[in-house]
Amino acid sequence: MIEAGTASRVRVVGIGCHPGQLTAEAREAIAGCDYVIAADKGGADAGADPLLALRRAICADVGTELVAVPDPPRDRDDPADYEGAVRDWHDARAAAYASVIGRRPGTVGFLVWGDPAFYDSTIRVVDRLRLPYDVLPGVSALSLLAARHRVVLHEVGRPVLVTTGRRLAAEVAAGHDNLVVMLDGRLEASSLAGDWDIWWGANLGSPHEELVAGPLRDVVGEITAARARAKDRDGWVMDTYLLRRG
Numbered sequence: 001m002i003e004a005g006t007a008s009r010v011r012v013v014g015i016g017c018h019p020g021q022l023t024a025e026a027r028e029a030i031a032g033c034d035y036v037i038a039a040d041k042g043g044a045d046a047g048a049d050p051l052l053a054l055r056r057a058i059c060a061d062v063g064t065e066l067v068a069v070p071d072p073p074r075d076r077d078d079p080a081d082y083e084g085a086v087r088d089w090h091d092a093r094a095a096a097y098a099s100v101i102g103r104r105p106g107t108v109g110f111l112v113w114g115d116p117a118f119y120d121s122t123i124r125v126v127d128r129l130r131l132p133y134d135v136l137p138g139v140s141a142l143s144l145l146a147a148r149h150r151v152v153l154h155e156v157g158r159p160v161l162v163t164t165g166r167r168l169a170a171e172v173a174a175g176h177d178n179l180v181v182m183l184d185g186r187l188e189a190s191s192l193a194g195d196w197d198i199w200w201g202a203n204l205g206s207p208h209e210e211l212v213a214g215p216l217r218d219v220v221g222e223i224t225a226a227r228a229r230a231k232d233r234d235g236w237v238m239d240t241y242l243l244r245r246g
Ligand SMILES: C[S@@+](CC[C@H](N)C(=O)[O-])C[C@H]1O[C@@H](n2cnc3c(N)ncnc32)[C@H](O)[C@@H]1O
Pocket: 017, 112, 113, 114, 115, 116, 117, 118, 119, 120, 139, 140, 141, 142, 181, 182, 183, 184, 201, 202, 203, 204, 205, 206, 238, 239, 240
């Protein structure tokens, strides 16, 4: 995808969920990059992308230039072919990044929120560039959730399924009873039948993170209120939870 003969390499760097969680290894990798590429999801509204602002702050602190690339639009209206729509979006992202790297060869960093291994497409997009790359792990929201609640994500010798709000009902119907749920803006767990315990957290790593734990049916209202509070205070909200059949 990048013109032949262009000497570039890419570093995909997990940055954790808070600037304080940047590992020494990640910091060193960012400092060694010629520049960092970051998607700008703010559209016409410059400054409307808080995650871009966070990446800018990290780069300014480390002393590495950040090049913001407008994020191609994505079909989010529940397209019939969801996976096809995501694939097209990844292709469009890769093309936008390739055009920058083609013009500016060098060591290029991508800063990934949390850990690149969980619900993030950066590795898939970078793979399309056909350049050498490596990946550095970061502290994922799910590690942070477990640490804040001081729980192990599974019972002794048992599995945990990591899934999305969109898939939760189907996974429970398939018999899963110990799940970490990400990407769930609607607290899909609240529609489940049966007895469940929940360990929930929002904006983990931020100064005002919210935590709620208890029997699901007793704490749904508390979670809804805490979610709204986090959004009001920080201007954004991201939440994750562990759900276990009681
Ligand atoms: C696109 S995924 C990125 C996950 C990320 N790669 C990781 O390892 O945490 C975004 C989802 O991760 C979870 N998440 C990310 N940051 C979070 C935070 N600070 N607090 C709680 N959940 C978070 C939420 O479920 C959110 O919808």
